[in-house]
Amino acid sequence: MKLSRRAxxxxxxxxxxxxxxxxxxxxxxxxxxxxxxxxxxxxxxxTVNGEPIRELAVAQARSNPLFVAVTEGEVGEDLxxxxxxxxxxxxxxxxxxxRQRVTDxxxxxxxxxxxxSRGVDGRANDSAYLNLIGNSGFTDQTFRDYLREQLRQQxxxxxxxxxxxxxxxEVRAYFEGNRDAYVSEERIVARDIVTETLEAAAEVRxxxxxxxxxxxxxxETSVERADRDGxxxxxxxxxxxxxxxxxxxxxxxxxxxxxLRGPGVTEVVESDARFHVVVVEEYLAAAPRPFEEVAxxxxxxxxxAKQTGVLERAIEGLVDAARVEFPASSSLSFDDAPVARVGDxxxxxxxxxxxxxxxxxxxxxxxxDSAILITAFFKPAILGQLVDQELAxxxxxxxxxxxxxxxxxxxxxxxxxxxxDAEVDEEAxxxxxxxxxxxxxxxxxxxVARVDLDSIESAAAYRSRLLDxxxxxxxxxxxxxxxxxxxxxxxxxxxxxxxxxxxxTDAFEDLPGSPWQVSDVLALIDEVxxxxxxxxxxxxxxxxxxxxxxxxxxxxxxxxxxxxxVRPLDEVRAQVEATVLAQExxxxxxxxxxxxxxxxxxxxxxxEGDAAPFPFDPTxxxxxxxxxxxxxxxxxxxTDGAADxxxxxxxxxxxxxxxxxxxxx
Numbered sequence: 025m026k027l028s029r030r031a032x033x034x035x036x037x038x039x040x041x042x043x044x045x046x047x048x049x050x051x052x053x054x055x056x057x058x059x060x061x062x063x064x065x066x067x068x069x070x071t072v073n074g075e076p077i078r079e080l081a082v083a084q085a086r087s088n089p090l091f092v093a094v095t096e097g098e099v100g101e102d103l104x105x106x107x108x109x110x111x112x113x114x115x116x117x118x119x120x121x122x123r124q125r126v127t128d129x130x131x132x133x134x135x136x137x138x139x140x141s142r143g144v145d146g147r148a149n150d151s152a153y154l155n156l157i158g159n160s161g162f163t164d165q166t167f168r169d170y171l172r173e174q175l176r177q178q179x180x181x182x183x184x185x186x187x188x189x190x191x192x193x194e195v196r197a198y199f200e201g202n203r204d205a206y207v208s209e210e211r212i213v214a215r216d217i218v219t220e221t222l223e224a225a226a227e228v229r230x231x232x233x234x235x236x237x238x239x240x241x242x243x244e245t246s247v248e249r250a251d252r253d254g255x256x257x258x259x260x261x262x263x264x265x266x267x268x269x270x271x272x273x274x275x276x277x278x279x280x281x282x283x284l285r286g287p288g289v290t291e292v293v294e295s296d297a298r299f300h301v302v303v304v305e306e307y308l309a310a311a312p313r314p315f316e317e318v319a320x321x322x323x324x325x326x327x328x329a330k331q332t333g334v335l336e337r338a339i340e341g342l343v344d345a346a347r348v349e350f351p352a353s354s355s356l357s358f359d360d361a362p363v364a365r366v367g368d369x370x371x372x373x374x375x376x377x378x379x380x381x382x383x384x385x386x387x388x389x390x391x392x393d394s395a396i397l398i399t400a401f402f403k404p405a406i407l408g409q410l411v412d413q414e415l416a417x418x419x420x421x422x423x424x425x426x427x428x429x430x431x432x433x434x435x436x437x438x439x440x441x442x443x444x445d446a447e448v449d450e451e452a453x454x455x456x457x458x459x460x461x462x463x464x465x466x467x468x469x470x471x472v473a474r475v476d477l478d479s480i481e482s483a484a485a486y487r488s489r490l491l492d493x494x495x496x497x498x499x500x501x502x503x504x505x506x507x508x509x510x511x512x513x514x515x516x517x518x519x520x521x522x523x524x525x526x527x528x529t530d531a532f533e534d535l536p537g538s539p540w541q542v543s544d545v546l547a548l549i550d551e552v553x554x555x556x557x558x559x560x561x562x563x564x565x566x567x568x569x570x571x572x573x574x575x576x577x578x579x580x581x582x583x584x585x586x587x588x589x590v591r592p593l594d595e596v597r598a599q600v601e602a603t604v605l606a607q608e609x610x611x612x613x614x615x616x617x618x619x620x621x622x623x624x625x626x627x628x629x630x631x632e633g634d635a636a637p638f639p640f641d642p643t644x645x646x647x648x649x650x651x652x653x654x655x656x657x658x659x660x661x662x663t664d665g666a667a668d669x670x671x672x673x674x675x676x677x678x679x680x681x682x683x684x685x686x687x688x689x
Contacts, residue, residue, distance in 0.1 A: 069356050070108070071349045072115040082356065085111060090387060099395040102377045102403075108358050109374045116342040118173065121180035126172050134171045184338050185331035190323065190428065197425040198326035199315050200444060201437025205325070206318045211267040212281055213306040215239065215254035217246045218298050222511060225292040225299035226471040226584050230539030232289050238303040239263060247298070254303075267308055277302060285309075286595035291469060291586075292512060309598040329429035336430040364407055364628040366414040371407070380406050411628045415620045442616040443609035452604050457593050464591045464599075468527050469514050472583030476506040483545040483578040490535055490542045496582045510583075521546060526581060535582075543581040 066080040086092065091107050094100050139145040144153040157167045190198075199206065215238045219225040224245065231241050242254025252258040256273070257266030270278040274295040281290055281302040290302045315322070350356055362370035380386060380403050390398070413435045420427055420438035427437045457464065473496065477483040482503060489499045500507045510518070515527045525531055525543055532541035593600065 068351050069354050072112055073347050077111055093390040094392055094395050098399045106377045106381055108356055116346050121176040124176040124179040126175045130175055131168050131172050185334050188331045188334055190326045190330050194426045194428050195323045195326045197427050199322045201427055201441045206313050207310045208313055209269045210310040211269050211308040212304050213265050213267055214256050214302050214304045215242050216256055217242045217254045217301045218248040222299055225301055229301045285599040329433055333429045364411050366626050367624045369414055371410050376407055415617055419620045439613045443612040446608040446612055448601050448605045453600050456604050457600050464596050466589050467514050468588040469512055470526055470583050470585045471512050472510045472581055474508045474510055475500050475580045477578045480578050483580055487542055487580055493536045540584050546579045548577040
């Protein structure tokens with residue numbers, strides 16, 4: 025499922041608190057009892073504000089596969105720092121939340137609610153309940169202790185953000201900084217013609233390309249919505265299509281239809297054993313919605329963002345004020361030196377490792393073999409993003425807008441705000457279109473069947489039968505020829521001579537009354553191994569080695585060929601305009617960050633070794649890289665690097681949190 029821009033923005037700041045707490049560690053049931061449990065007598069690994077975190081708790085935390093993926097070198101040291109950072113962050117929150125009053129009745133109600141939600145409520149299900157929580161390592165008592173800590177933290181968070189409100193100016197600033205989160209859905213006005221065979225769909229498509237009325241073709245041939253002339257969105261009794269979004273079509277069909285980005289006819293698309301041809305009459309691009317239309321939703325989002333920002337600052341304050349000590353016997357340490365400096369603000373090593381190793385893509389690739397890539401490329405690149413995020417944060421103060429939210433969202437809002445006035449002129453649109461013709465070229469294709477025959481005479485006779493009007497399947501059956509339905513193929517997918525004939529020659533003739541054609545007879549020569557006849561000598565058979573021989577095969581291709589075509593600008597205008605607009609916005613952001621760099625001292629080469637950070641480049645355009653998506657929101661993905669340092673780690677954080685929530689899963 026593809027999330028909307030607004031959903032992605034909301035996720036950005038909702039999960040930021042998880043990142044503030046560090047990589048959420050998979051704890052065993054001792055979590056909530058002072059990082060080790062009341063019965064833990066193992067050695068003290070570190071103390072936070074005088075309260076111990078013991079070796080057993082550290083070992084339990086290290087059971088998270090992330091922390092043992094690499095144990096040596098720079099990456100191993102980074103993961104050890106991330107482990108300690110996470111323990112500290114969770115402990116300071118636990119300590120501050122410990123003052124919250126949670127009664128036994130509150131815990132009992134939470135247990136009852138959990139049991140009802142999992143279908144194990146009532147005394148008759150006590151064993152099932154114990155088995156359920158036992159699968160996650162809990163006993164009834166330790167599970168209740170765990171829930172008590174969760175309730176305390178919820179109450180603590182509510183106490184911090186409970187009185188937070190947003191002003192009208194903050195709501196408006198939130199909208200201005202997140203306009204792309206409030207756009208209408210892209211839609212199409214279209215007819216979907218559905219057939220049960222590939223051949224019927226190919227014939228339908230040819231009729232449409234020949235100019236026949238789509239409604240008439242749908243009425244005569246479609247096995248779905250024929251009574252509505254194939255019109256999408258039409259109610260019963262209607263035959264005119266209405267604008268619809270992607271969910272109106274099967275996913276693969278919608279992908280093809282929306283990829284047209286304008287009027288046109290899709291290729292034949294198979295879905296659930298049926299074949300679709302979609303005729304798009306109009307493409308309605310996603311468009312910004314006016315503030316008045318979304319004001320209530322924006323206010324809700326701005327309030328939630330502001331609450332998250334307040335909570336972020338509270339946690340950072342606890343961490344900054346924490347007194348962390350390591351006994352001489354401890355194997356742990358916390359070397360949190362600065363790795364960059366922006367003005368008077370230091371970016372610490374812990375900030376960098378959190379942003380790096382909570383990234384889901386990096387986690388998936390994390391291994392000793394990939395360690396050098398992480399230290400040489402990914403860490404410097406992410407440091408560049410953190411630097412630009414801090415630049416944007418400091419620059420945001422100069423914009424005169426009351427942006428709200430966590431740091432990452434404020435940076436994103438500021439970057440979006442400075443690019444809000446980007447415009448696209450016709451000259452730029454035409455220039456981009458002409459310079460990127462390959463992106464708008466529909467490659468040649470063919471719906472084709474291969475017929476294998478045993479001699480050139482039978483192949484020629486078969487071909488003549490088709491030119492006389494015979495059905496290619498019936499004619500093949502009469503002479504026992506093999507038929508292989510190859511479906512839709514594109515250049516390079518068939519073996520050499522077949523591919524060259526199909527897409528590089530005109531060695532085809534039209535079949536009567538059909539959009540299909542038949543090729544010349546093709547002779548394919550294969551080299552095979554054969555055994556020559558054995559030679560008998562004095563009553564004994566002499567063994568012989570196989571020899572190479574050539575065998576001729578005769579093939580006729582039958583199908584419908586569609587030549588390569590460059591889609592006109594009018595068809596792809598929405599895609600081109602979105603991409604060019606994204607580039608214009610990226611240029612404005614880059615210029616703004618460049619101005620900030622001239623005025624704010626940046627020292628971003630504090631990483632160990634000689635590796636210099638790769639600065640985040642807001643001019644990069646994700647959509648323009650491959651040209652397959654003209655979606656403005658995706659085109660801007662590369663320009664959201666500063667915010668994505670936090671937002672991109674959401675999935676990893678949520679996944680790691682499963683350990684703590686395992687019982688409720």
